[in-house]
Amino acid sequence: MIVINMKNMATLVSCSLVAMVTNAAILPTTQTDSKWFKTSAEKVAEKTQQQHNQKKAKNVILFVGDGMGISTLTAARIYQGQQLQDNMGGEENFLSFEQFPHTALVKTYNTNQQTPDSAGTMTAISTGVKSKAGVLSVSDTSLRANCLSSKGNELITLVDLANEKGLSTGVVSTARITHATPAATYANTPERNWEADSDLSAEAAANECQDIAYQLVMRDEANALSVALGGGRRNFIPTTVTDGENKKGRRDDGIDLTKRWTEQFTNSAYVWDKVGFDAIDTTTTDHLLGLFNASHMEYEADRLNDTAGEPSLTQMTTKSIDILKKNDQGYLLIVESGRIDHAHHAGNAHRALIDAVELSNAVQAAVDNTDPDDTLIMVTADHSHVFTIAGYPKRGNPILGLVHNVDGKLATADDGKPYTTLGYTNGPGAVVGLRDDLSSIDTQEKDFIQQALIPMGSETHAGEDISLHATGPGSYLAQGVIEQNVIFHIINQAQSLGASKY
Numbered sequence: 001m002i003v004i005n006m007k008n009m010a011t012l013v014s015c016s017l018v019a020m021v022t023n024a025a026i027l028p029t030t031q032t033d034s035k036w037f038k039t040s041a042e043k044v045a046e047k048t049q050q051q052h053n054q055k056k057a058k059n060v061i062l063f064v065g066d067g068m069g070i071s072t073l074t075a076a077r078i079y080q081g082q083q084l085q086d087n088m089g090g091e092e093n094f095l096s097f098e099q100f101p102h103t104a105l106v107k108t109y110n111t112n113q114q115t116p117d118s119a120g121t122m123t124a125i126s127t128g129v130k131s132k133a134g135v136l137s138v139s140d141t142s143l144r145a146n147c148l149s150s151k152g153n154e155l156i157t158l159v160d161l162a163n164e165k166g167l168s169t170g171v172v173s174t175a176r177i178t179h180a181t182p183a184a185t186y187a188n189t190p191e192r193n194w195e196a197d198s199d200l201s202a203e204a205a206a207n208e209c210q211d212i213a214y215q216l217v218m219r220d221e222a223n224a225l226s227v228a229l230g231g232g233r234r235n236f237i238p239t240t241v242t243d244g245e246n247k248k249g250r251r252d253d254g255i256d257l258t259k260r261w262t263e264q265f266t267n268s269a270y271v272w273d274k275v276g277f278d279a280i281d282t283t284t285t286d287h288l289l290g291l292f293n294a295s296h297m298e299y300e301a302d303r304l305n306d307t308a309g310e311p312s313l314t315q316m317t318t319k320s321i322d323i324l325k326k327n328d329q330g331y332l333l334i335v336e337s338g339r340i341d342h343a344h345h346a347g348n349a350h351r352a353l354i355d356a357v358e359l360s361n362a363v364q365a366a367v368d369n370t371d372p373d374d375t376l377i378m379v380t381a382d383h384s385h386v387f388t389i390a391g392y393p394k395r396g397n398p399i400l401g402l403v404h405n406v407d408g409k410l411a412t413a414d415d416g417k418p419y420t421t422l423g424y425t426n427g428p429g430a431v432v433g434l435r436d437d438l439s440s441i442d443t444q445e446k447d448f449i450q451q452a453l454i455p456m457g458s459e460t461h462a463g464e465d466i467s468l469h470a471t472g473p474g475s476y477l478a479q480g481v482i483e484q485n486v487i488f489h490i491i492n493q494a495q496s497l498g499a500s501k502y
């Protein structure tokens with residue numbers, strides 16, 4: 001009697017695939033029995049079964065890792081793998097969204113910059129139109145920081161379109177919610193730094209450009225955000241008010257926008273700490289504003305040390321979904337992991353990787369709390385950083401550690417000193433003169449600044465492509481090498497937002 005168990009079935013599948021691919025060439029068992037051979041053959045077999053889901057996406061969740069270039073993904077997946085299992089497993093690990101079926105490479109330049117900033121890149125994603133660095137959802141014909149030039153050049157965003165169709169909308173960020181990336185989803189302004197009214201120039205005030213915080217709150221109920229969670233509380237409260245973490249507001253106009261939020265919208269709530277956040281009943285709250293820090297929220301690595309307590313990106317994501325999913329017509333949720341970028345600017349890989357892993361956790365939570373048949377989930381970045389994975393470290397070498405070669409010996413550079421796997425082309429870790437000897441330094445420590453080549457107070461963005469990962473209805477549209485503004489059109493198409501006719 002022949003008993004076929006599942007293991008044998010898997011072997012049969014692999015064998016038939018080999019026959020198909022190689023015209024029945026006989027491969028040695030040392031090749032076909034290898035785990036590398038089997039798992040990769042299974043991956044291709046799985047791909048041949050994949051169907052394009054052309055259904056309309058009722059819901060769309062777009063995750064943006066600010067500054068999350070490809071090297072950040074690679075290092076973060078190794079870091080996560082090394083935390084979860086033995087060090088050898090790190091390289092084979094996948095971040096949650098790296099398992100998504102569809103991927104594209106994305107060109108990120110702004111209309112006036114080869115290497116972009118977050119304002120121009122998120123404008124491309126939000127409006128389908130590339131624009132200048134520094135401007136938010138106004139067209140390229142606007143001059144930066146010139147209010148008058150932006151008049152009549154305001155662009156309609158995905159949030160506007162979704163609201164117009166009767167969908168619910170939400171924006172979440174670990175940065176200030178008025179910072180460039182989240183702000184491009186709901187505000188139109190020629191200057192990303194006009195976060196509070198006290199930031200406006202005399203020209204901007206004279207020509208009636210509104211600050212970003214004002215634009216977030218002072219919307220018609222029909223075009224209001226259902227969820228806005230992040231940092232940046234100081235931009236919403238007057239200079240005369242001190243917040244719950246003993247920080248002063250920045251508004252000169254005396255308006256408390258947190259109060260306006262609750263006055264303006266039905267079933268609304270404002271929270272500013274973890275206790276308030278946890279107490280929100282999502283069944284009775286339709287408009288939630290959460291501002292958990294005067295400026296940016298904490299890095300995930302430091303979150304538990306926060307004065308008043310902050311929710312994690314994962315917790316903000318799931319609470320947002322719980323509020324938004326009450327709308328039978330569907331929703332659009334945009335979630336930014338805002339501080340991967342900030343840690344990189346500081347030359348601090350440790351915090352950047354932990355924030356990238358937390359983004360991966362938040363994406364997994366979104367997958368777990370939605371129906372794959374009606375929800376398009378996409379993960380991308382706005383731009384990359386000059387962050388590198390270098391040398392020839394052996395498998396399993398701690399990703400934040402000094403390079404040890406395959407023979408286990410500490411690798412040294414031409415100056416006779418050891419070096420880390422992770423580094424930056426420029427930034428605060430550069431030393432003018434002789435390079436520090438890292439032999440007795442703990443490079444895996446949270447505050448370690450990776451060495452860099454070119455001395456700069458703040459490490460810079462990088463100009464190479466970033467990635468787009470997609471799953472769910474319409475996700476097959478994420479393929480090839482695309483301009484960043486195509487992401488808008490993928491969402492428009494998948495969710496039938498009606499921005500243009502195809």
Ligand SMILES: [Zn+2]
Nearest residue numbers: 067341345461
């Ligand atoms: Zn940046």
